[in-house]
Amino acid sequence: MTVQNVQQWFESSLGQYLIEHEQCYFDQVVANIFGYNAVQIGWPQFNFLRLNRMPFHFSVGLETGASLRAAPGFLPIQSNSVDLVILPHTLEFNANPHQILREVHRILIPEGHVVISGFNPFSLWGVCHYLRSTRREFPWNGQFIALSRLKDWLKLLDFEMAGGRLCCYTPPFKQEKWRKRLSFMEAAGDRWWPISGGVYFLHAIKHMHGMRIIxxxxxxxxxxxxxxxxxxxxxxxxxxxxxxxxxxxxxxxxxx
Incomplete structure (x- = not known):
């Protein structure tokens, strides 16, 4: 899928609906994380670090607009030098998500933070991922990763879960009028079907065995x-x- 088609999807009503929810969550979480260096890997056209108060922010990716043009799986960044990394759907649209997580673990300082967003395959949004008619379209052409699997990957790298949530319970209809008619699902999602949100967020902290900051x-x-x-x-x-x-x-x- 071309970059132009991806940008057109983000400019659509459904794309704006997604970005609105993602921006809201990232703004809330990154505002309370402190340090010196913060990195956003992927989607450089959106500034999800805008409310973070660290003195140095930059974006990494192969897309146009990235501050540092580099592959997410091979970051030219010094080890143990970054306080915060955010991955907005970066793992789903790369061939080797394990390598990206290993690189994130390498560049993070001890007690550094990583915040990840992803599409939930066990949701109404995940249904579109399995439909033959939409499988080649963005964002349904990504490799959706289950939340439980992602948690296992992070635990293997000695990350500790610090928070998270799900959102986008409304079906991913392209027409805004249909989403408005079913907007009650968004309000009741966290209470009645908390594991079926279309998008999940995960906040984790890097820990080092045998290390204690005194x-x-x-x-x-x-x-x-x-x-x-x-x-x-x-x-x-x-x-x-x-x-x-x-x-x-x-x-x-x-x-x-």
Missing amino acids: KPDWKNCLNARKKMVPVAQRVNEASLEEKSAEKLNQTDESRR
Whole structure:
């Protein structure tokens, strides 16, 4: 499928519906993640890092508009140097999603964050993925990954699940009027069928075995030093007095 056709889909009513929900979730999550470097891999035409307050943001991908033109599976980024990585449907449209996750794990610092979005194959959106009439169209031509499988992949890489949710419970009709008629499904989705949302989000944190970040307790250290100073001075003063007394005694004896 050409880039032009992909862009046309995003400009459609259904594409705007998807982007609206995705932008809302990413805005909410990335705003509370702090650090120095944040990377978005894929979909550079949308700025899902716009509310993140890290000093340095950039996008990576082979698409036009990416800040860094590189394959997601082979990132020219230093290991342990990135605080946040977001993957908006990046895994589904690449031949080797495992390699991408390994690269994300490599470039993330310990306790670094990754936020992933994907299409749920066990949903009304996933049905379109299996239909012969739509299988070659974007986004139904992607390799949809089940949420449970993605969690297993992340656990194998020592990621810990920190949050997530599902959205887009309304059937993916191209006509906006039909989606509006079924908008009640969106409102009741989280309560009545929480696992059947068309799109899922997953937030995970990288952990390192046997590693624990210990911050210096500067306050207690300073207090301890203050308490030690007078004691040291008293000891020195006492020793000086004893030495001076001994000298005086020696002087008196010599005079006698």
